[in-house]
Amino acid sequence: MSAPAVASVTAAHRARVLHALGLTPWQCRQVATDSVELPVDEQPSPTATHADCVVLLPVACGARELDLLGRALTSGGAPLARAARVQVQAGQEEIAVPQARAYLACGEAQAHALGRSLPMQVTAQAQIVLVDEPARLLGDAAAKRRLWIALRTLRRSLAAAGR
Numbered sequence: 001m002s003a004p005a006v007a008s009v010t011a012a013h014r015a016r017v018l019h020a021l022g023l024t025p026w027q028c029r030q031v032a033t034d035s036v037e038l039p040v041d042e043q044p045s046p047t048a049t050h051a052d053c054v055v056l057l058p059v060a061c062g063a064r065e066l067d068l069l070g071r072a073l074t075s076g077g078a079p080l081a082r083a084a085r086v087q088v089q090a091g092q093e094e095i096a097v098p099q100a101r102a103y104l105a106c107g108e109a110q111a112h113a114l115g116r117s118l119p120m121q122v123t124a125q126a127q128i129v130l131v132d133e134p135a136r137l138l139g140d141a142a143a144k145r146r147l148w149i150a151l152r153t154l155r156r157s158l159a160a161a162g163r
Contacts, residue, residue, distance in 0.1 A: 053083035056110035065134035
């Protein structure tokens with residue numbers, strides 16, 4: 001026999017059950033309604049933000065390649081899973097890229113654009129890793145191996161820098 005359906009559960013009962021199960025309830029944060037708009041000249045630039053890792057991708061990336069790369073980044077831990085993704089067109093001279101501790105360039109064109117866009121101090125301090133383009137990851141086992149080695153290297157360096 002099935003248990004009778006509960007019409008309504010009070011918040012206190014839910015809190016007691018969650019506490020008994022050892023779970024911590026999460027609350028959604030409320031967005032402030034009285035936000036202040038900054039003038040255009042005071043808006044923060046994309047290069048002013050700091051991130052742990054930035055992934056540079058070619059613009060012509062298919063859904064399968066992005067899915068594969070996203071799953072690989074997710075398996076690398078939180079800093080890699082939350083990495084900012086910047087799309088770079090082939091032959092693009094400079095890009096707006098945030099400053100980060102590590103960069104993962106997916107292809108030579110992306111690495112060249114990154115080298116032209118970053119200040120020399122940032123380039124000297126950051127770890128820049130070059131891997132194959134995402135289109136090669138689908139069919140080339142050696143490209144996948146190089147990606148996994150690069151992600152392991154980035155994960156270790158980000159963990160060491162976070163200490």
